[in-house]
Amino acid sequence: MSTLEISHLSKSFGALKVTDDVSLTVPSGELHAIIGPNGAGKTTLISQLSGQLRSDAGRIAMDGRDITGTTMPERVHLGLARSFQITQTLPGFTVLENVALAVQARHGSSFRFWARVASEAALNDAAMAALKEAGLDHRAEARASALSHGEHRRLELACALATEPRILLLDEPLAGVGGEDADAFVAALRAMKGRFTMMLIEHDMDAVFRLADRVSVLVYGRIIATGTPDEVRSDPAVRTAYLGEEEENAA
């Protein structure tokens, strides 16, 4: 488990400020949710934190160690993993192979050219464990491209888990998942609480308020409020800027 410190992080696309001077500290073991209306820059923030996008300014640190200049693969090796909102799998690989590759990245060299990787029990066992945790172990032998949407979301989670994260960034893990599936997913996330620090982007307010220790509200790239779910729910600025809008839309 690690502490994630973000200070004065910024990112612009042309004239558009997508991340605007964001500062936030997520203490070790916390599940921190980021909510905000569409286009608030949530996914951009995750991409900056994971190293997929370079930041224009600001600093990102893990346990006090500056990681702003590192690449995405380097951050994974430091224990910072992410899942994607739009599923990114290896479509031609089986579910087990998808996850075993994530395990392999953290265990031993990948510059081994002769031994058959398919028969490495250690890799497969660790991958199966991650799959079980994500509730997808029964589909281990299926090809990733044959999975349903909900199963894809689980594979995303399993891959991230298999990298043995100390901080896990989850980008809308529940997107497009409904009903019982969603409940099971929330239960799985809850079970993981305390094992690593989590930052969760989610549209499902119900899930967010059930899971999160603290919540930050992002609007137009700025954090307008941070606090416990109850604090945030009753924050007047949040109500007008975000929750109010939702109700209007719903009406």
Add this chain to the structure above:
Amino acid sequence: MTDMTASAPAGRAPALAGRVKAAAILFVLFALFPPVVMLADDPFLVLIGTRILAYAIAALALDLILGYGAMVSFGHAAYLGFGTYAVAILSSYGINDIVLQMLGAVVISAVFALVTGAISLRTRGVYFIMITLAFGQMAFFFFISLSAYGGDDGYGLSQRSTLFGTQVLENDFVLFYATLAVLIGLFAICHRIVGSRFGRVLTGIRENPTRMEAIGYAPFRYQLTAFVISGCMTSLAGVLLANQAEFVSPAFMSWHRSGELIVMVVLGGIGTLAGAIGGAVAALLLEEVLGMMTEHWRLWFGLFLVLMVLFSPRGITGLVEKIGKGRS
């Protein structure tokens, strides 16, 4: 996109074994070729067979990066050239041993692949194709201006390479079987690489580089390694080709040759290894047959290529996949 992705997971291990079986059948047919030719009393055919085997080696090597790494290298003929000139240049300094010549070819190819690959792999797609093509052409022009070895006109070899101090390779049959042995050895190596940890990472990068970065792999180093391995293997084909032709010239490394290597790999089905070998045989036989029928065989070969791409809904790659699916 390839057999690997097309085959159902449950049938996966059998599919792999099937591919080894297909290769084994090809190798047995190759091995039976010289005796049959002896019966037909046309020893020249053995030389043609050796040429086909040498190109099969090059196609196999190219398939490793084209099929498993999705790197469309349009400069692979350069490595054929390094192999052929390693024979010519080393033998002019009295080094005739084929193992040493192969070593020389591999060293030069590794250096060239490392430098040009590092530059090319910083780019993607169209850029990668054009840059590898340009570097291939650079090597081509280098040997054209190498007047000590005949430049444009090429350079005749006074003798074939020696093997452990003997001149057995002067015999066309021995050269054929030596080439076949190299082909089988390299196939085994490629097959192991593809099924290894490294191979899985390489294939994963082909499938989705973003996913690979998100689980901790920096694609560049794996792609570059594969690129270097492929270049080195291709140069071995060059060493054997020089011995087959007893002649070296920049023509071995023209960009047309690079294009033909790609055609071979695609004809046999990319990302299947055995397919690349079959594709080399098919392409060269097609060339020979068309060449016997008309001096303008290139016209028909070109037409064949264009029609194949246009009238298969997903291109040649799709067509091969379809045929492959129908078979399995």
Add this chain to the structure above:
Amino acid sequence: MTNLFVLQLLNGVQLGVLLFLIAAGLTLVFGIMDVVNLAHGVLYMVGAYFVATFASLTGSFWWGLLLMLPAAVAVGLILELVVIRRLYTRSHLDQVLATFGLVMIANETVKIVWGVSPLSVPTPEILSGSVPLMGPLQYPVYRIAIIVAGLAVAGALYLVINHTRIGMLLRAGATNRAMVSALGVDIGKLFAIVFTLGAVLACLAGALVAPILSVDTGMGESVLILTFVVVVIGGIGSIKGAFLGALLVAIVDTLGGVFGPILLRSVLDPSAAGQAGRMLAPMLVYILMAAILCAKPAGLFGGRG
């Protein structure tokens, strides 16, 4: 020495102008349609053969040049309609294979129609001879005419691209393809126009150069690769990049061949310098390309990597 330098510089500019004409179309096709077209060099060759044929039929280079233009438009349109159009949605590998096939077809067809021996095109009367440049230095009028014509086309292209609606679409398309379709433009038509424009420019380059080169089947090949280098250096989709890249490549290629050995002679003994110079000169443009790509992987003016 100065004279030689000026002379070679002019030769370099002349080659650069031609390379630009070819590269302009290629970079747009790459940038806007994302198609690898190996057959672009073929168009340059076809332009030269057209002008050779029409000039000998009419007895006039000018008629030849004039008749070449509609023929080039026809070739461009047919090629786009029959083959290239079907490649837009295909993988780069399919594009490589199909256009590689086109190169084979075109080269053999030219051999069948025009034979294997090179054709020559007489320099038009009015542009023959040389003019004094400085001191004893003379320079052929025709080469100057090529430079002027090429620059004129480059200027016209600049105006079209920067001051017309279609130019605006081209610029938008080269950097962001989705934007063009979002504007409600008939993409199919735009692509056909771009490809045909590129084909005509390449044919024009071939036609212009015909009187000072022998017209043969290999002429498209060496130019194709040089043009690729130009496009890569300039940045895919950038006309400005193609112009500067073409001049850079041509001048380095021309001056390097002459002055490389001379410069080397100051550090090596003459025979070694000659040998090394001859070997290095043809590689110079590729080394230049590698150096530029190391600094800027997307080329000098490339938006996308």
